[in-house]
Amino acid sequence: MKKALISLSIALALTGMVGCQSSPQQVNQQADQFTTQISFEQFSTQFIDDLWQLSPTWAMYNGKHINDGYLEIPNQANRDKTLAFINTQRGWLKTFNQQTLSASNLIDYQLINNLLNKLDWQITTFKSWQWDPSNYNVAGGFAQIINEDFAPLDQRLASVVARLENVPAYYQAARDNINDPTLTHTQLAIQQNRGAFSVLNDELVQKVNDSGLSNEQKALFQQRFTSAIKAINEHIDWLLALETKLKAEGSRDFRIGAELYEQKFALDIQAGMTAKQLFEKAVADKNRVQAEMAKITATIWSKYFDIPKPTDDKKAIRLLIDKLSAKHVKRDEFVEEVRKQIPELIKFVNDKNLITLDLNKPLVVRETPEYMRGFAGASISAPGPYDKGGNTYYNVTPLDHMSNESAESYLREYNHWILQVLNIHEAIPGHYTQLVYANESPSLVKSLFGNGAMIEGWAVYTERMMLEEGYGNFEPEMWLMYYKWNLRVIANTILDYSIQVNGMGEEEAIALMENEAFQQRAEAEGKWRRATLSQVQLTSYYSGYREIYDLREELKLKQGEAFNLKQFHEQFLSYGSAPVKYIKQLMN
Template sequence: MKKAAISLAVVIGLGALAGCNSATIQKETAEAAEQQVKQNFSHFSDQFINDLWQWSPTWALYSGKHVNDGYLEVPNDAARAKTLAFVNTQQAKLAKFDKSTLTTNDLIDYELISNLLASIKWQQERFKAWQWNPSQYNVAGGFAQIINEDFAPLDERLKSVVARLENVPAYYQAAQANIDNPTIEHTQLAIMQNQGAFSVLSDELAEKVNASGLSESDKTLFTQRFELAKSAVNQHIEWLTELEAKLEKEGARSFRIGEELYEEKFALDIQAGMSGKALFEKATADKYRVQAEMAKITRDIWSKYIDTPIPQDDNVAIKQLIDVLSVKHVKREDFVDEVRAQIPELVKFVNEKQLMTLDPSKPLVVRETPEYMRGFAGASISAPGPYEKSANTYYNVTPLDGMSDESAESYLREYNHWILQVLNIHEAIPGHYTQLVYSNESPSLVKSLFGNGAMVEGWAVYTERMMLEEGYGEFEPELWLMYYKWNLRVIANTILDYSIQVNGMTEEQALDLMMNEAFQQRAEAEGKWRRATLSQVQLTSYYSGYREIYDLREELKGAQGEAFDLKAFHEQFLSYGSAPVKYIKQLMTSK
């Protein structure tokens, strides 16, 4: 109908303006048609986002859009039916667009929305982690977002807390009804993280409510719902603990998802234009290249640190030298403070080298990882969405006070004097924190909101090498050796993830790869094994995105020659939000 209307308008226009230049008329008509298509798609994408927030207010909450913060959806059959209805409706709307008529920018938004909908549907109908992954069920995050973020007056936020508490008992009842043949690893994680929920549903929260301006009836309602919620969490933990004992006795589902599901998930999550197996093979080849670079540095500085002759086996020599260097690290009690102290130095370097523009008005807060988030990664970023650009970005760093002396020393040797600096580049500046600030400024909400994990992680990995190339650390060989060790971990992540999930790699084989070929400390290797049993595909995102970004930069540098400007490249690349690198490449190379 739209195409016919446009064609009719063209005929009428030509008849009325018969004396005009036909080429000019055709050009103006084509431009008008293109503008109409653009407006139609822009209207759809805006409406899609609004519909998405109505479908999932909790997703909206995490994105900084406060649609209905007090609503906690119960994850039951009705909720799953609602999800599939949402997906089917949006896919039907999307199918009405002729992709060939969209601009490059809108086409990328189209593909992002299409992939998102396909992923939601795949998760519901095919992957079904809602059945076998108990760690999906935890109410703490939404409450923490409301309590900790200063997006509205406290009393208003506390009213949302009171409302949200109502569905907590039903939420956990539905979770228990959903859980069927789970893995023991995800069951154990669920126990630990739900125990951490009490760091949010705490006496401190009760004190805030009591001291607030809420009415007495609201305070009474809070107390009733608060006690029921805490009881529900405790009961769920008990239920999970009994389930864990049963699984240990009778056996549990394997955490390995197999090749078919792996490749399907890889295609949806990574969007790299290659298969998971192809990336695995590429990483395997890259492993040997990086080991050769490390061997060269080791030979150059061996005598500076070790008096005995260098071993003939390069990997043995590299490991010995790294072991000697790794004793230089911060004290365990100073770990979080040292991370906090390094951030200003990174800011100074980026500004002095003019690598990109940093916005000092966007706060970065280094904090101890909240308890309900622990058990998965030692360091992470919690960033605000594009609706709350001025809110805090949190750099979560897990303190070491819960570790034994032996484990803490192993962890600190892994995150030694040099690698801790690389970690801070990756997580903070100019890595995740910086990229996510830029992403929030993208004119396309679609690209900002529905970020591609490989682009996000790949950018953080890319900045590690870029900073050293630009002179961070004054080209110290020890720092480069440790950087390569860190980069080898990224490569090993890809090898590890595919090998474990598809090829059946054992824990012993995984530890051998990480410790003897990627030179990691045992505590780090054991933690990564645990992480690889709890996630699938995500570990490949670092290497996939990094290679795509680095290769794009080198391609443009070769094409532009002396005209290439690194700062301009960074800022243009980041301006497109968190879109997959293959789409950003289209935008940066299209004329």
């Protein structure tokens, strides 16, 4: 088969020679290049297959069901196996001459290389498998099997039975790994592992009892289910004792410091600049956006106040935002209001011809599952490229767990205007739309190993693009709230770097978010928590947004009247979730 493919590549090269009268030397170079492209594409396909064999759970999350019944045990043997895989794949990469690869394949080469470097770094340098107990939770894999209709129920339940076998060993390995953990990640692990019982529950037991599984399978399920529940409870008890000890004796700082931060930024963001440079850019942008907000405030102040506008611009902006924020949905209607807005966004995108939407790919708004709560109030769970027809879930956390005071603060943050911006970001034409396009990319590498800055940056870019195209009827209130939201994106970068590298404390961080980014107290407290649980990810929004917006403006200037916004969007998204700097190369 390989020989036939190489022969085909030479034939194609020779066919091309006839029209352009290439020299024999050029013909040989073209043949070599075609052979290299096919060889690299064979390698990338084999790389993905080998990766899924190494981590079938990762494959399952991407819609590739090769061994759903196997739960990997996160022990030293597993890490050694991963490092051996990395070394083998690096050896294969060295056999390719990057100068002979096509632009698209060169980007795939760089993405694979970056992924290998990241996996290596996570195991040998970052070592969050030691200090972050929230890495360990079995619920997600079981939920994926139970809730996604990718196969007959009996087949999926058989995988559940098989997967349950390793749950006790999984949690034993977790406890063996955990060493000098942070308090914040320990507390998150407690919350999320308690949420596992929303998946492994009586409803699952009833499904198995009512299924077509054999009596032997049902008996094995009951035995393994009982052992799994016991293992999870034992682990939670162990975590609770650990939490008590950490509170009494002190714990590891959740801050990772400048050196690790720069390394993680380079691997995660791939932005062509350092974290410090992005931080400095964000500080400058913060001042620019605040100036735009001051202009809008001056224009509409008299519409809402009978008193003179304060001379302090930030004070005036804060007063106007507080006034407008009182307009929000009722607490118990929050999730339903999100559902209602999705058709309106679809209609606007179609009417303005901004991008082609594939409405055959379902978007389901749901309450965030309990095992996923505690990190973000809204998120997207999308199917991978192997399961293109699967549901994309827009997870929205209801406010029933909040006090009245906290719920009101939260609703004022996600008020009438900002809730619309949030839905643009998460759904149409933000994350949901981008991830549907990513699944259609001819390059599985770009679709599967997506760049977080590109993914988040696209969602942030669409917020501004929609308003520029007239969403909200150019209402100044909408623009003011958009700038407030955009300022939060900018502040995310400032906040994350300041906390993780510069040692910023909670009160100073909340003051930044409240006084400089005009956020509500509940939102500021939630963002502080998020910044203690993650590193670098908060910078991805701003980094990707600036790169995408700047690329669009560059092409508009270059192409003039020939520039077409819909064409730009669809071409940009056609390359999958590659880093923006690589997409820019392809588009140019």
